Amino acid sequence: MTTNVCLAGATGWAGSELARALAASADLALVAGRILGDVLAEPRLACPVYASAAEALGTHCDVFVEYTKPASAKGNIVTALDHGAHVVVGTSGLTDADYAEIDAVARVRRRGVLACGNFALTAVLLQRFAEAAAKLVPQWEIIDYAHDDKIDAPSGTARELAARLAKVRSPAPTIPVDRTVGPRETRGATVSGSQVHSIRLPGYTISAEAIFGMPDQKLTIRHDSGSSARPYVDGALLAIRKVSGLLGVHRGLDAVLDL
Numbered sequence: 001m002t003t004n005v006c007l008a009g010a011t012g013w014a015g016s017e018l019a020r021a022l023a024a025s026a027d028l029a030l031v032a033g034r035i036l037g038d039v040l041a042e043p044r045l046a047c048p049v050y051a052s053a054a055e056a057l058g059t060h061c062d063v064f065v066e067y068t069k070p071a072s073a074k075g076n077i078v079t080a081l082d083h084g085a086h087v088v089v090g091t092s093g094l095t096d097a098d099y100a101e102i103d104a105v106a107r108v109r110r111r112g113v114l115a116c117g118n119f120a121l122t123a124v125l126l127q128r129f130a131e132a133a134a135k136l137v138p139q140w141e142i143i144d145y146a147h148d149d150k151i152d153a154p155s156g157t158a159r160e161l162a163a164r165l166a167k168v169r170s171p172a173p174t175i176p177v178d179r180t181v182g183p184r185e186t187r188g189a190t191v192s193g194s195q196v197h198s199i200r201l202p203g204y205t206i207s208a209e210a211i212f213g214m215p216d217q218k219l220t221i222r223h224d225s226g227s228s229a230r231p232y233v234d235g236a237l238l239a240i241r242k243v244s245g246l247l248g249v250h251r252g253l254d255a256v257l258d259l
């Protein structure tokens with residue numbers, strides 16, 4: 001059976017790599033995402049490009065993939081759910097509150113939403129290993145590194161990591177952050193209870209680091225991706241194939257991985 005996929009952001013850096021992989025997948029058909037093949041120089045992509053997600057969703061699709069910008073993501077996702085599609089979210093920058101709203105719509109519509117701030121397998125493993133560490137080590141902080149023109153901070157990967165660690169326990173800093181002597185901002189932002197420090201500089205691509213500290217010992221778990229969008233493709237394809245088995249919002253690719 002073929003799954004019809006609508007891809008918002010198909011001409012972008014991450015979306016175009018995924019579009020090419022969809023073109024090579026026998027069980028997945030890109031139905032909306034000018035003719036995309038012309039834009040991406042991929043003749044197998046014969047589907048049209050639409051100006052908005054709502055217009056694209058006029059074409060029947062089973063799975064809508066959101067890979068645009070934080071400002072447009074939530075509207076696109078809700079529109080897709082209203083059109084009866086399951087949704088895979090790659091766009092970063094949505095908050096816990098956004099996901100709570102999306103979850104409510106998805107449950108009413110009986111549809112699944114799989115949101116993954118980073119589809120790269122090594123980022124998924126970072127999240128899983130960090131959860132294991134948080135069970136044993138009570139203090140940690142998160143550092144999120146990205147290129148200077150990344151508009152949102154912290155990254156989706158860092159937000160997701162903080163949200164997941166919050167489910168394990170709250171970190172217990174020796175000096176609570178609000179008792180900092182000096183500029184409070186130097187201690188980073190408190191995101192889902194974790195201190196998160198976002199670095200935005202030329203020379204970085206995307207990295208995320210969780211540092212766990214105990215007296216006289218520490219553990220650093222770090223994911224780095226290179227300059228291509230290749231690391232995100234396999235995870236996104238897996239999410240597209242599995243999302244219809246979910247109900248409501250699930251965050252993190254391991255919702256559909258056997259880890």
Ligand SMILES: NC(=O)c1ccc[n+]([C@@H]2O[C@H](COP(=O)([O-])OP(=O)(O)OC[C@H]3O[C@@H](n4cnc5c(N)ncnc54)[C@H](OP(=O)(O)O)[C@@H]3O)[C@@H](O)[C@H]2O)c1
Pocket residue numbers: 008009010011012013014015051052053067068069070072089090091092093116117118119120156232
């Ligand atoms: N989850 C992951 O593994 C992962 C991996 C990489 C990136 N990301 C995230 O994915 C998002 C996209 O990243 P990118 O680097 O691919 O960005 P990008 O190269 O700027 O591409 C953005 C795409 O979205 C389209 N777009 C922008 N506004 C839109 C709107 N209102 N409605 C419909 N389409 C719209 C753009 O089309 P036009 O060019 O025509 O405006 C373009 O195709 C970011 O949030 C990024 O952080 C996530």
